[in-house]
Amino acid sequence: MTQPPVRSALLALACCVGLAAPAAAHPHVFVSARAEILYAPDGAVRALKHIWSFDEAYSAYITQGLDKNGDGKLTPDELAELAKVNVESLPDVGFFTTAKANGKAQEFGQPADAGLVFENKILTLTYTLPLKTPAHANRSFGIEIGDPSYFVAFDIVDAPDAVITRDAPKGCIVRVARPPKLDPAVQQKLAQEDITATPDTSGLQVTTRALVACP
Template identity: 80%
Template sequence: METLKQPLTGSALLALVALWLGFTIPAQAHPHVFVNAKAEIVYAPDGSVQALRHIWSFDEAYSAYITQGLDKNNDGKLTPDELTDLAKVNMESLPEVGYFTIAKANGKQQEFGPPSDASLAFENKILTLTFTLPLKNPPHANRSFGIEIGDPTYFVAFDIVDVPDAVVTRDAPKGCVVRVARPPKLDPATQLKLAQEDITATPDMSSYQVTTRALVACP
């Protein structure tokens, strides 16, 4: 499965969101945002993949930073209503970065339709974005379906959590198996080098695998 092909994707997304909210982006080391992610691959009754369901939980520091000033009634809680506008601007920005997602059916890369069911929740100091990403033209048969999630520039570090339900299928044909391939941990020297980069720099990550791949194989 080929890797994503967009430059400085994570910084573009963060800049758009920060600009809309009126924030100033602080200089910091790479990666700038950490995401614990889960994904659900949704099948139709005919055995075709219809959509992906993403669940992205942002790190505590970024969650606090990006939700500044959104508690309109100052009750110390962020409700879904107070997060509606932030969810909207996120969904308007994500097409610019390809939703940090590549999908392939039977080896052919798929296009996505407009996302739906987007929502944000803030619990235990963690902001979580959930949305459905439909395939634009779902193929009728999927003996294999693969996804790749992540930011190849490593501005945003996606971690597909190592739990049984990290990548699952819904209503898949009987006998389908999901296999997840997570990227290896970066060596200490590389981590140190990235820590010395500021927000204006785009490190060359072409020789590193920083995205997670999952493959559904069906009989």
């Protein structure tokens, strides 16, 4: 069976460190996420900054064998190749992100400033995702973060800084709309899927939306 793009990208990360992919329930990776919407001095949206923290089990799995000097710590240098593979895989899955300026879909450029940090058993990826063309969103700028196939479960953190703006025009307000909790019966059905299956998530809202409204 041909692997869907989301699955292929994450399996590529496993191959990078010489591991076989784990057979796990669906979803297979859990991410606690934050996002920053970055503005240029002229008031245009120029980029997004993603901060994604992987669950403890996946963090341990994907970093096996990367402690090259055996000191029990993972440095940014030891994680550099894994960060590179992460970012190179993301265009295949649309960066798990969509963006619209005044209702018009935006294209992304090449990601930059990618880095991984391993702290308190959690692996965190940070990178900047520029818009291909800076967007003058004089009415609204919206983003949607998540994996519609639910192979990766994104949880936008429940905190005031979950989605914020940087250098936005005065008076802009961010509103975050999280998906509703899945029905227990649906969760049980998804948990029965193995790594070779793609569950039917049509009709389910599993992504988080954020809208910046400016005066």
